Amino acid sequence: xxxxxxxxxxxxxxxxxxxxxxxxxxxxxxxxxxxxxxxxxxxxxxxxxxxxxxxxxxxxxxxxxxxxxxxxxxxxxxxxxxxxxxxxxxxxxxxxxxxxxxxxxxxxxxxxxxxxxxxxxxxxxxxxxxxxxxxxxxxxxxxxxxxxxxxxxxxxxxxxxxxxxxxxxxxxxxxxxxxxxxxxxxxxxxxxxxxxxxxxxxxxxxxxxxxxxxxxxxxxxxxxxxxxxxxxxxxxxxxxxxxxxxxxxxxxxxxxxxxxxxxxxxxxxxxxxxxxxxxxxxxxxxxxxxxxxxxxxxxxxxxxxxxxxxxxxxxxxxxxxxxxxxxxxxxxxxxxxxxxxxxxxxxxxxxxxxxxxxxxxxxxxxxxxxxxxxxxxxxxxxxxxxxxxxxxxxxxxxxxxxxxxxxxxxxxxxxxxxxxxxxxxxxxxxxxxxxxxxxxxxxxxxxxxxxxxxxxxxxxxxxxxxxxxxxxxxxxxxxxxxxxxxxxxxxxxxx
Numbered sequence: 001x002x003x004x005x006x007x008x009x010x011x012x013x014x015x016x017x018x019x020x021x022x023x024x025x026x027x028x029x030x031x032x033x034x035x036x037x038x039x040x041x042x043x044x045x046x047x048x049x050x051x052x053x054x055x056x057x058x059x060x061x062x063x064x065x066x067x068x069x070x071x072x073x074x075x076x077x078x079x080x081x082x083x084x085x086x087x088x089x090x091x092x093x094x095x096x097x098x099x100x101x102x103x104x105x106x107x108x109x110x111x112x113x114x115x116x117x118x119x120x121x122x123x124x125x126x127x128x129x130x131x132x133x134x135x136x137x138x139x140x141x142x143x144x145x146x147x148x149x150x151x152x153x154x155x156x157x158x159x160x161x162x163x164x165x166x167x168x169x170x171x172x173x174x175x176x177x178x179x180x181x182x183x184x185x186x187x188x189x190x191x192x193x194x195x196x197x198x199x200x201x202x203x204x205x206x207x208x209x210x211x212x213x214x215x216x217x218x219x220x221x222x223x224x225x226x227x228x229x230x231x232x233x234x235x236x237x238x239x240x241x242x243x244x245x246x247x248x249x250x251x252x253x254x255x256x257x258x259x260x261x262x263x264x265x266x267x268x269x270x271x272x273x274x275x276x277x278x279x280x281x282x283x284x285x286x287x288x289x290x291x292x293x294x295x296x297x298x299x300x301x302x303x304x305x306x307x308x309x310x311x312x313x314x315x316x317x318x319x320x321x322x323x324x325x326x327x328x329x330x331x332x333x334x335x336x337x338x339x340x341x342x343x344x345x346x347x348x349x350x351x352x353x354x355x356x357x358x359x360x361x362x363x364x365x366x367x368x369x370x371x372x373x374x375x376x377x378x379x380x381x382x383x384x385x386x387x388x389x390x391x392x393x394x395x396x397x398x399x400x401x402x403x404x405x406x407x408x409x410x411x412x413x414x415x416x417x418x419x420x421x422x423x424x425x426x427x428x429x430x431x432x433x434x435x436x437x438x439x440x441x442x443x444x445x446x447x448x449x450x451x452x453x454x455x456x457x458x459x460x461x462x463x464x465x466x467x468x469x470x471x472x473x474x475x476x477x478x479x480x481x482x483x484x485x486x487x488x489x490x491x492x493x494x495x
Contacts, residue, residue: 027054032061032336036069042079045069049083052091057386059091060098067103068125077132084139093141094287100147107155120386122155127167130155131455134174149181157189160198175205189218190221192228196273199225203277219284226274226290229266251393267303275310282318290314292323295330295340304338312343319347327351328359342375349379357384367397370470381415389416389426393438403470405435413444422449431457436466436479443486444477450490458487 028386035041048054049062063083065078082090106129109122121129133148140148140367156163156171162169175182186202187210194202199222206218228234239262243253247280275294281287294311297304319327330336332346348356363369371467373396380392392412416423427449430442439461446454468477 011047015048027058028309029058029061032058032065036065036071041074042066042071042074046079046083049095050086056091056094056098060095063095063099064102067106067128070124075217077128077377079134080132081135083164084136087263092139093144096136096140096144096148099136100144100151103133104147104151107133107151109158119158121162122166126155131167131169134169134177138258146181149178150185153182153185153189157186157194160201161195164201172201172205176209179209180211180214183208184214184217186210187218187221190218190225191258192225192234192269192274194273196269196276199273199277200280200451202281207280207283215281216284216286217288218466219278219281222278222281223275223290225316226270226294229269229274234269235262235266238265267306271306271310275307275314277313279314279316282315288315288318288320292319292326295344296326298335300337305340308337308340309343312347315347317350319350321351321353321355324348324351324353324356328356330361345375345379349382352383354383357388361395364392364395365397367399367402370403370405370408373397374405375409377408378411378415381412382418384420386421386423386426391422393426393430393433393441396435396437397436404468405441405470405472406440406468407472408470409437409440410444412441413448416441416445417448424449428454428457431461436464439464439466439479440468440482443482447486447489447493452494455487455490458483458490462487 032045032048035044036042044064045062049059049066051059063080066080068077085096098450107126109126130152137145139146152174155194160171169177175186183206183238186206190199190202203222204216206214210218239258242258242261242265246258258414275291278287278291282291286492291311291314295308295315297308299305315323327344328346331341331348333341336344358479360376360380363372365421366373377378377392377396380388384392398477416427425447430438433439433442443458443461446458450458462480464479464483468479474481
């Protein structure tokens with residue numbers, strides 16, 4: 001940190017002249033305004049800011065003059081930062097406290113909301129006020145720091161997406177630097193009419209930086225937002241906005257076109273904003289319960305199905321045993337749309353409860369629905385691991401008409417290769433199974449986890465001419481051919 005003495009030395013080249021001038025006449029606001037545009041003016045302004053004989057009000061004006069100064073040759077914010085380092089703590093606190101009302105006013109923008117054009121972005125002085133406020137946080141006392149933090153975050157909330165990268169510091173950079181207090185304020189900014197990107201980014205930052213109380217508050221806010229988006233009032237707001245845009249584009253609003261556009265936009269607000277934002281706060285019980293509720297909507301209408309899928313995606317890693325029954329109901333019901341069913345299986349797998357295994361066995365034993373058998377089989381292996389391997393191999397359906405795709409058998413082998421400890425003895429036993437699919441699973445397992453001690457065992461299957469059956473196999477494929485490919489891959493890996 002630069003000492004006050006060093007600052008005095010920095011400005012000593014102009015100090016004598018300034019002191020003579022200052023002693024000859026009283027310095028006023030008009031002088032500060034004039035100096036903003038002169039060659040030596042910035043140095044004079046800094047000298048006023050650093051000189052204790054001037055009252056706090058004038059020194060505060062000098063600090064604000066550096067922020068308002070429109071110069072290409074001098075960085076007023078950098079000058080302000082250096083000057084702040086040279087002030088004693090008492091003066092610094094008084095000056096920052098005096099700057100706050102005007103900084104807040106500048107960052108709020110024009111009082112007349114109609115004169116604010118978000119498309120053109122904030123004014124240059126607003127941006128400088130934001131950057132300066134962020135720098136001042138480092139020097140401010142607790143009370144001023146809280147006010148500065150609130151003003152800065154509220155400035156971003158007006159147009160988070162448009163302002164994110166504006167100025168010397170991005171919104172995310174500032175929020176991460178300010179930490180939990182900024183994240184807490186962000187929860188107050190959540191509303192249904194924010195852009196989808198803004199809603200998601202706020203939820204992400206709160207989840208990473210916020211206190212438990214802030215996360216809970218944000219989670220409740222997101223639920224209210226999603227509910228509001230489903231309301232007629234929100235739909236009417238969208239109609240009004242779309243009609244306004246059409247008028248501005250010199251188009252005549254057509255009620256049917258407006259209605260369709262409003263419905264589509266509402267859907268996008270939900271699936272691209274509210275629900276993805278919930279993912280970051282799905283560890284909150286209320287949020288997780290709401291996601292389950294959305295996923296459980298029985299409608300098969302395309303947009304509702306997309307919301308159901310989106311809700312289950314957002315629940316990733318946050319489902320609990322309390323949700324198991326409803327997730328199993330979705331996963332096992334033939335009435336559940338395929339996409340919803342897939343993600344329901346995923347969430348059941350996240351919970352990893354042994355209670356999920358018994359309902360899965362009928363699917364594992366299904367000779368006709370290969371897709372569901374594969375899904376249930378991998379899930380059973382992931383949850384039950386070594387304890388259910390014997391039952392698993394016995395449960396796989398047999399018969400002349402039963403087929404297995406190579407990807408299905410490989411999927412089972414991958415699950416086995418992820419177990420700890422590795423089920424080597426079980427896999428070795430399956431190499432001599434009477435069922436070709438069990439032998440292939442074992443071969444796929446040893447391709448990934450085999451050692452040189454297994455090479456001789458695999459060679460015994462090279463002459464196995466049992467035909468493999470299912471989509472995806474080559475016409476000439478046999479268990480022996482699979483063993484041949486397995487040996488090549490294993491030996492290459494062992495090198």
